[in-house]
Amino acid sequence: MxxxxxxxxxxxxxxxxxxxxxxxxxxxxxxxxxxxxxxxxxxxxxxxxxxxxxxxxxxxxxxxxxxxxxxxxxxxxxxxxxxxxxxxxxxxxxxxxxxxxxxxxxxxxxxxxxxxxxxxxxxxxxxxxxxxxxxxxxxxxxxxxxxxxxxxxxxxxxxxxxxxxxxxxxxxxxxxxxxxxxxYAMGPEKFSVTESCISCGKCADMCPLGNISMKKDNSGDKRHPEWGKDCAGCLGCYHTCPVHAIDYAHATNGKGQYLNPQIRQNR
Ligand SMILES: Cc1cc2nc3c(=O)[nH]c(=O)nc-3n(C[C@H](O)[C@H](O)[C@H](O)COP(=O)(O)O)c2cc1C
Ligand code: SF4
Ligand code: SF4
The missing domain is CATH 3.40.50 (Rossmann fold)
Known part of the structure; x- marks a missing residue:
């Protein structure tokens, strides 16, 4: 196995x-x-x-x-x-x-x-x-x-x-x-989402620990990801976002994204 x-x-x-x-x-x-x-x-x-x-x-x-x-x-x-x-x-x-x-x-x-x-x-x-x-x-x-x-x-x-x-x-x-x-460097509390989020929910769907829930924003119109405490630090949510809307303590500003091409096509 x-x-x-x-x-x-x-x-x-x-x-x-x-x-x-x-x-x-x-x-x-x-x-x-x-x-x-x-x-x-x-x-x-x-x-x-x-x-x-x-x-x-x-x-x-x-x-x-x-x-x-x-x-x-x-x-x-x-x-x-x-x-x-x-x-x-x-x-x-x-x-x-x-x-x-x-x-x-x-x-x-x-x-x-x-x-x-x-x-x-x-x-x-x-x-x-x-x-x-x-x-x-x-x-x-x-x-x-x-x-x-x-x-x-x-x-x-x-x-x-x-x-x-x-x-x-x-x-x-x-x-x-x-x-x-x-x-000190793996906590989920440093994740945030920017205005460009299109509420697709892909980040929540991919999280291997089910640590992301889609919550309504203040206007009640759109849903955005919210991170819980049970995070493996895999960065899968960051890399999966189709519009690069996830940030990790600004350390990810201007950084690239990567998903394994064999796996990406099935996501
Ligand atoms: C939190 C974190 C720490 C990492 N540390 C190392 C490291 O110490 N050495 C290294 O060669 N790669 C490191 N990497 C890169 C990953 O090990 C590498 O890209 C891996 O293939 C990712 O596997 P995955 O696509 O199955 O998640 C790190 C990645 C993450 C997310
Ligand atoms: S880093 Fe990985 S485990 Fe943590 S919330 Fe993102 S997808 Fe889930
Ligand atoms: S994957 Fe990106 S665009 Fe989709 S809900 Fe998550 S943060 Fe928003």
Whole structure:
């Protein structure tokens, strides 16, 4: 079984492609999984697919790993992870392995796939140029095939395999910046909507946590998004808006938008 979390479609695309290659069922992580939701699976492997956030495992994914109630019907499964990143992953592999082992589960392979960057919510960070986006997407197909082969090899050889881009200063990024980022830079309270909102509701429909509700404005004519507190910081709402009407603390002024092209056509 493949369990995925995705804001702008990169990880979803990787999950769907892997499910075809490996003939695995695929399922999106849901908020209930954090609080003991039971998932019955007859599978011998679980593949976690998710994006890298601030050189670590997204807090939402950590909560799903901690809370999910996996009921295996047959043999004890082996857990693998496939992470998507714009550039590098820090020590996210160690974070994921520790969380999996804490549940008493066995960990196998963890691999990264470099995909177009979607992080725009801080000064100095923007989506990739069109050229770089195209190059990353073109390279990703062969990489996903390699990921699938490596997972099979890992199971055959019964050895752990780590094949991710750690990047420079990995320890500082994961151990120092990640906790700071989680605490101060991911909150939904910094989202706002501009006058150009056309009330289409696409942001609310796409939110993987159901954290956006469409509320009537003062005139009572139009509905606009309102953000609740349960946010994974995925930026999917920002990138999905067809008129670029969502802002994150002005840090997104003049920034680009990105949705994985394979997934965008189905939204
Ligand atoms: C909150 C946040 C933090 C991110 N931090 C990193 C990072 O530390 N390293 C990196 O390479 N990419 C980072 N990214 C980029 C994403 O990991 C990358 O674009 C990923 O493929 C997005 O996956 P998705 O389309 O499935 O949401 C970050 C994105 C977000 C939204
Ligand atoms: S509110 Fe926006 S950033 Fe937060 S989880 Fe929903 S789509 Fe993602
Ligand atoms: S996606 Fe954009 S235009 Fe549509 S409701 Fe949300 S903010 Fe408004």
């Amino acid at each position: 493949i369990l995925y979390f995705s804001g702008t479609g990169n990880s979803k695309h990787v999950a769907l492609t892997l499910s075809k290659i490996l003939d695995e069922k695929v399922m999106a992580m849901t908020p209930d999984m954090r609080s003991g939701m039971q998932i019955q699976h007859p599978d011998t492997r679980i593949i976690w697919v998710f994006p890298i956030y601030s050189w670590g495992v997204p807090p939402y994914v950590m909560d799903v790993i901690k809370g999910i109630n996996l009921i295996d019907k047959s043999s004890v499964p082996i857990h693998h992870a496939v992470v998507t990143c714009g550039d590098d992953c820090g020590l996210a592999d160690r974070m994921w392995r520790r969380a999996i082992n804490k549940r008493g589960w066995s960990d196998g392979a963890i691999l990264s796939v470099q995909m177009p960057n979607n992080y725009v919510a801080m000064m100095g960070f923007d989506v990739d140029s069109k050229e770089l986006e195209t190059e990353k997407l073109a390279n990703s197909s062969a990489r996903i095939t390699h990921v699938a082969e490596t997972i099979l090899e890992c199971e055959k050889s019964e050895t752990r395999i780590t094949d991710i881009v750690h990047g420079n200063y990995a320890w500082i990024k994961t151990r120092v910046i990640y906790p700071w980022f989680k605490r």
